[in-house]
Amino acid sequence: MAHRAIELAAVVCLGLLSFGSGALADAQTYKERCVKCHARAATLARSLKGTTPGEKAAWLGGFLATHHVDDEVERAKLVVYLIGLTAK
Ligand code: HEC
Secondary structure, eight states: OHHHHHHHHHHHHHHHTTTTTHHHHHHHHHHHTTTTTOHHHHHHHHHHHSSSHHHHHHHHEEEEEEEEOOOOOHHHHHHHHHHHHOOO
């Protein structure tokens, strides 16, 4: 569990560093997979559980595993995208 959280935090850091082209692709994933039920990503980003970005990423990663996202890579992309929105 702790190992997973560290992995996720690393993914998030990489994602934030490579913000730009990656951010567009992640927004596309959100649009395809989530927007029909969650109209605004920014609103959803505010409801993530946890205080620090690392806590939020760990919680969201676990949550999405049982919430419409079976694919680990897509899950990581969405975590990066939504955590990125909370940093603004
Ligand atoms: C079929 C509709 C549907 C889809 C598609 C969907 N969600 Fe949800 N989601 C819900 C509902 C309903 C809730 C509130 C009830 C619950 O917790 O299950 C929710 C809750 C959440 C929460 C918890 C925060 C909150 O406001 O309760 C997060 C985070 C979340 N969804 C993220 C996502 C992401 C990211 C995607 C895209 C992969 C996604 N959801 C796709 C219906 C959906």
